[in-house]
Amino acid sequence: MTGRRSSYEIYWEILVYCKSPRSFTAIINRCDLNSKTGQEYLEFLSSKGYLSLTKEGEKTSYVSTNRASEYIALFTEMYQNLFDTIPGFRL
Amino acid sequence: MTDETLTRFKSELNSFSILVLMNLVFGALVMAFGVQFIVTSVSGLTNGQSLSLLRIVAGSLSMVCFGLGISWIISSVEILDGIDSIRSEFKDLTGPVSDETLTSGIVGMMAHYRGNKKTIRTMILVCSLGGFCFLALAIINSMEFFSISLSSGRLTLNNYLLIPSVLLTLGVALVSLLSSYYFTHFSRAWDQRLQETARYEDTLKKSLGIEKE
Numbered sequence: 055m056t057g058r059r060s061s062y063e064i065y066w067e068i069l070v071y072c073k074s075p076r077s078f079t080a081i082i083n084r085c086d087l088n089s090k091t092g093q094e095y096l097e098f099l100s101s102k103g104y105l106s107l108t109k110e111g112e113k114t115s116y117v118s119t120n121r122a123s124e125y126i127a128l129f130t131e132m133y134q135n136l137f138d139t140i141p142g143f144r145l
Numbered sequence: 146m147t148d149e150t151l152t153r154f155k156s157e158l159n160s161f162s163i164l165v166l167m168n169l170v171f172g173a174l175v176m177a178f179g180v181q182f183i184v185t186s187v188s189g190l191t192n193g194q195s196l197s198l199l200r201i202v203a204g205s206l207s208m209v210c211f212g213l214g215i216s217w218i219i220s221s222v223e224i225l226d227g228i229d230s231i232r233s234e235f236k237d238l239t240g241p242v243s244d245e246t247l248t249s250g251i252v253g254m255m256a257h258y259r260g261n262k263k264t265i266r267t268m269i270l271v272c273s274l275g276g277f278c279f280l281a282l283a284i285i286n287s288m289e290f291f292s293i294s295l296s297s298g299r300l301t302l303n304n305y306l307l308i309p310s311v312l313l314t315l316g317v318a319l320v321s322l323l324s325s326y327y328f329t330h331f332s333r334a335w336d337q338r339l340q341e342t343a344r345y346e347d348t349l350k351k352s353l354g355i356e357k358e
Contacts (some may be wrong), residue, residue: 058256058259058260058303059252059255059256059259060342060346061348062176062345062349062350063252063256066248066252067249067252070245070249102354125349126245128243128348128349129248129349130244130248131341132247132342132345132348132349133248133251133252133255133345134150134244134247134249134251136338136341136342137150137153137154137157137251138149138150138153138333139341140337140338140341141334142153142156142157142334143157143160143161143327143330143331143334143335144156144157144160145160145164145327
């Protein structure tokens with residue numbers, strides 16, 4: 055996804071994508087981030103307990119925790135609400 | 146909630162795509178009209194017609210319209226580019242859409258609006274200016290080929306072939322002004338949503354303790 059996203063939108067994208075274990079490269083590719091900012095986002099989410107690191111041999115993957123589900127649910131509800139409460143645009 | 150929200154989201158996406166596509170077509174028309182008026186003004190001069198004030202004004206307006214047409218097309222393409230990818234994502238989906246897919250579309254549209262807010266503002270301005278320029282051109286052109294006799298109060302049309310051209314110019318002027326109105330309407334709805342998301346971000350920050358340090 056391109057365009058100008060807020061940090062909270064990027065958090066949501068990462069957490070949704072990491073519902074199944076994902077590698078660092080897969081995450082930054084999917085969420086359209088460069089490695090520096092990608093690392094910052096992942097470190098932040100891990101430090102808050104929204105992502106956990108799993109290691110299988112040499113492979114390190116990130117996976118969303120149960121705590122992340124709360125954030126995902128709240129975010130989803132709020133953003134969908136934008137179309138229910140604000141009068142939309144129609145030709 | 147998802148079904149209703151999805152219907153609203155898709156309908157809004159389609160309406161906006163149609164508006165931008167319509168603008169692309171009319172942008173091309175505006176550019177073509179601009180060129181046509183410039184050529185008419187120049188060819189009139191080479192045929193030995195006098196350089197009247199009305200002709201100078203029409204020529205200058207034509208050049209403005211040509212420039213506006215180009216800027217109109219570029220802005221439309223920029224906006225359409227982002228919308229098309231979101232729209233095709235939803236078009237290809239069959240069956241029920243998950244909450245996450247829908248939210249992903251909403252986030253995409255939000256990011257697209259944030260990124261193109263300035264272009265949309267330009268579009269509103271270009272459409273309004275284009276509309277008024279074409280309205281002026283239509284009036285000037287009809288003045289050139291109508292003659293009014295003050296003594297008898299009769300209106301005479303000197304060249305019937307110019308009626309379609311004047312009508313087309315008026316049509317383009319009307320569409321330009323309508324586009325400006327709809328873009329303003331669209332912009333208002335999304336500005337309101339942006340404000341709302343800023344409020345949501347506070348809630349997300351507070352309730353979940355997510356705050357970038």
